[in-house]
């Protein structure tokens with residue numbers, strides 16, 4: 456049964472067991488510490504423990520177990536489905552565990568479990584290194600990586616998860632385990648896309664890559680009358696791109712800050728990760744010659760600046776709903792859906808991104824990680840951000856509608872990190888459909904071994920027994 460408050464004597468006992476700040480419902484600061492990025496998620500946990508250090512993790516888990524409190528774990532608080540919080544339960548908030556240490560000679564980066572992308576990029580950039588993560592700097596590294604992690608370096612170096620060398624984890628029984636290719640290897644496999652199902656990641660060690668300091672990046676902008684020809688040109692362009700080029704196409708009604716007018720636009724965003732900027736320019740020219748952009752911003756800029764360039768579009772506390780799927784075709788049928796749906800909605804903040812995949816991402820064997828569909832040419836992420844509750848139904852309906860229109864072309868699998876919030880009718884993902892039968896069974900076996908009582912279920916859950 457969900458419990459909404461914790462007895463004050465028990466809270467005192469919790470406070471004596473951890474160094475971090477313990478905030479209960481009536482304490483000052485509760486509303487601030489309660490909030491997550493998606494304002495549609497209004498859960499009211501009974502208590503939030505803001506861990507001061509790794510030593511706070513096991514006692515907090517033990518307290519949740521002892522008192523039968525539902526447990527939610529969070530870092531960057533960006534999970535769109537709101538899994539980083541829980542009604543009436545205990546939230547373990549890792550935001551203060553954000554240290555990043557870089558080994559420039561070994562080209563590895565150790566990241567604590569509550570760090571954001573911004574923490575990592577700030578630490579690696581002075582060494583001319585980068586870890587492949589996502590595209591918005593406030594996102595949590597652990598949440599993003601445990602689910603997969605798609606960003607501007609995906610084609611060059613794979614998912615964030617593909618670059619994991621080791622994860623330090625506190626399990627449901629309070630044990631600290633180190634998972635890598637040689638120890639707890641099945642657990643290590645499961646941490647490459649299985650999400651937060653298996654324990655609390657207190658640190659993740661990544662392989663880093665040489666990058667920058669400046670990268671050749673840009674946005675090519677097209678008005679609505681150009682979209683069919685641009686999609687056709689983009690489809691042809693992506694057929695033989697080198698790994699160093701990652702492109703994401705966004706269709707949106709631009710916010711005023713972009714100064715692109717108020718009609719929907721299509722933006723081909725790209726990042727070229729090779730130091731040979733001239734070679735990147737030759738490639739971009741190949742597209743620009745076929746479909747000259749109406750407007751463009753193509754620049755060389757520091758990697759950290761590019762990584763935070765779209766941050767203002769995604770402020771904390773907006774309402775949000777997302778869906779996604781993979782697909783292989785950008786033929787007339789698919790383009791027709793993308794053009795029609797893109798033109799039909801006029802709301803700032805409601806948009807969709809088509810990520811061009813392949814490259815290093817596509818060369819990882821399907822069974823090597825739980826992350827689904829290594830053979831997909833594209834993933835589409837359909838999303839809405841808005842502020843007024845009165846807009847909920849229309850925005851959610853748009854995201855669902857476009858998603859449904861794309862189902863006939865979908866190639867299966869879903870990226871667990873790109874799924875919408877429970878408050879707006881989030882469906883529980885079927886892990887069989889997400890991962891496929893073989894991976895699902897393997898994930899269940901790992902779950903059964905490390906979390907047999909499903910303590911870590913505030914996530915896209917893999918139950919510890921095979922569902923029939």
Ligand SMILES: Cc1cc2nc3c(=O)[nH]c(=O)nc-3n(C[C@H](O)[C@H](O)[C@H](O)COP(=O)(O)OP(=O)(O)OC[C@H]3O[C@@H](n4cnc5c(N)ncnc54)[C@H](O)[C@@H]3O)c2cc1C
Pocket residue numbers: 491492527528529530531532533534535537538539540549568569588589590591593594595596597598599600601602603604605606650651652654655656657769872873913914
């Ligand atoms: C504005 C925005 C931009 C985004 N951009 C991208 C992108 O470019 N690429 C991409 O791949 N995804 C992106 N995402 C999706 C993102 O990867 C997921 O929302 C992810 O869950 C966020 O992680 P978090 O730590 O910030 O979230 P939180 O809400 O803090 O945590 C989410 C879940 O992750 C798990 N978790 C978090 N930390 C830990 C930990 N230390 N140990 C164990 N489990 C943990 C828990 O299950 C938790 O419920 C974006 C999301 C938003 C809102």
